Amino acid sequence: MPKIISNLWFAKDAREAVEFYVSVIPNSTAGASTTVPADTPSGPPGSVQVIAFKLGDQNFIALEAGPFDPFNHAFSILVECDSQAEIDRIWDAFIANGGEPEQCGWLKDRWGLSWQIVPRALGEMIAGTDREAAKRATEAMLGMVKLAIAALERAYRGEP
Structure with missing residues (x-):
């Protein structure tokens, strides 16, 4: 069975990014790191660095190979949290x-x-069978920046 690994191309500072990610996301680890020993379109031998890492149970490769295409919203990493404290801790660390x-x-x-x-x-709220409750939760989410579980739950229940 093939192994699926998301590849993230960094212009620079890939190691710093990986170290930050694994320090913030629970059950995460940085793995093997290597430099590409040959000339590449990005530069001479040693100019491209590859770092394996795991965030939760998802595998990633950070490739530091100079500027190419910048990250955009077409790819994002979704972190599902079980508590407001966990949302706050992760959100606040990134900010x-x-x-x-x-x-x-x-x-x-x-x-x-x-x-x-x-x-x-x-x-769970959005996928629930009560479509009006799902709509209220969705509309509440659309009005937020950092998500607040209590406010989403109130909206889902139809409470002010």
């Missing part, structure tokens, strides 16, 4: 490290990578 908040629980880290920091319960 304190140069991240920029965006609507609906999204933020962009200082390297330009998009993240969604969301409560696990939100997916």
Whole structure:
């Protein structure tokens, strides 16, 4: 069975990004690191660095190979959290490290990578059989920057 690994191309500072990510996301580790020993379109031997890492149970490769295409919203990393304290801790760590908040629980880290920091319960609310409650929760989420579980739950229940 093939192994699926998401590859993230960094213009620079890939090691710093990986170290930050694994320090903030629970159950994460940095793995093997190597430099490409041949000339590449990005530069001479040794100019390209490859770092394996794992965030939770998801495998990634950070490739530092100079500027190419910048990160954009077409790819994001979604982090499902079980508590408001976990959302706050992760969100605040990214913002304190140069991240920029965006609507609906999204933020962009200082390297330009998009993240969604969301409560696990939100997916359950939106997928629930009560479509009016799902709509209320969705509308509440659309009005937030950092997501607040209590406010989403109140909206889902139809409470002010």
